[in-house]
Amino acid sequence: MTKDDCYLLGHITKTHGVNGELVFFLDVDDPNVYEELESVLIEVKGDLLPYFIESIAIVKGSRAIVAIEGIDTIEQASRLIKANLYLPLDNLEPIEDNTRFYFHEIVDFRIIDSNEGELGTVTTVYNMDTQDLIEMSYQGKEVLIPINSDIVHTVDRTNKTLNVTLPDGLLDVYLSDAPDHTDAPDGDEAYDED
Structure with missing residues (x-):
């Protein structure tokens, strides 16, 4: 999957705790829509790699604390800081209103x-x-x-x-x-x- 098939969800801002959790900045109108997010594409060295989400908690508006499967240490999590987050365009609900757009x-x-x-x-x-x-x-x-x-x-x-x-x-x-x-x-x- 390429960036042309996806939309930018946000980016990773920092680690959280010592067990590999991350803080996502969700650059979207309503972050609560993503409370049940099961997976995300993370840009690593120009490639979009799929990661499964173990838990996600929306906090402070556009911020979320996220545990990712396979990321268990602060060292592993630190490598993903500043990485962009993407989701497939298919995930977006179509907008019928002609006064709104993505x-x-x-x-x-x-x-x-x-x-x-x-x-x-x-x-x-x-x-x-x-x-x-x-x-x-x-x-x-x-x-x-x-x-x-x-x-x-x-x-x-x-x-x-x-x-x-x-x-x-x-x-x-x-x-x-x-x-x-x-x-x-x-x-x-x-x-x-x-």
């Missing part, structure tokens, strides 16, 4: 703005603590679009499009050239208070 599914979708028409293509989606962002390729530039209902309206899975209304001036921020600093004074002169 982040991985909109990569390569065309972005259609209600005012400007077709803009570009989704290249990546960033799941951030403060604001989830869509990265779009537009006129050779990378443009970041905040994901919220005022901006991102609907998804058309059949035509592979995402319908948006970008805030005024958003594209201008990315298209304007950076100021030319060739005539700027030396660093010492810039901070001279005389």
Whole structure:
């Protein structure tokens, strides 16, 4: 199984105790959905390896304490710290609502703005603590679009499009050239208070 057949579930943050338990960060909307998780694919040196879960306890929101079959010592567990966790795409429930989408599914979708028409293509989606962002390729530039209902309206899975209304001036921020600093004074002169 390859990453193309899977979605990113999260990653391993640290060990827990001395018996090989691990702490998973579950990068999902509802971690409680995974309380009965029986197995997971862990990325080790670029390969996805299946591991069976002996026990899992969801704690502190997106964190889970997990015991994995065959991982019985802190040394074994330490080798998996920072490894990414994956599950097959088949595990995901299909979304029928056209106002919601999985982040991985909109990569390569065309972005259609209600005012400007077709803009570009989704290249990546960033799941951030403060604001989830869509990265779009537009006129050779990378443009970041905040994901919220005022901006991102609907998804058309059949035509592979995402319908948006970008805030005024958003594209201008990315298209304007950076100021030319060739005539700027030396660093010492810039901070001279005389």
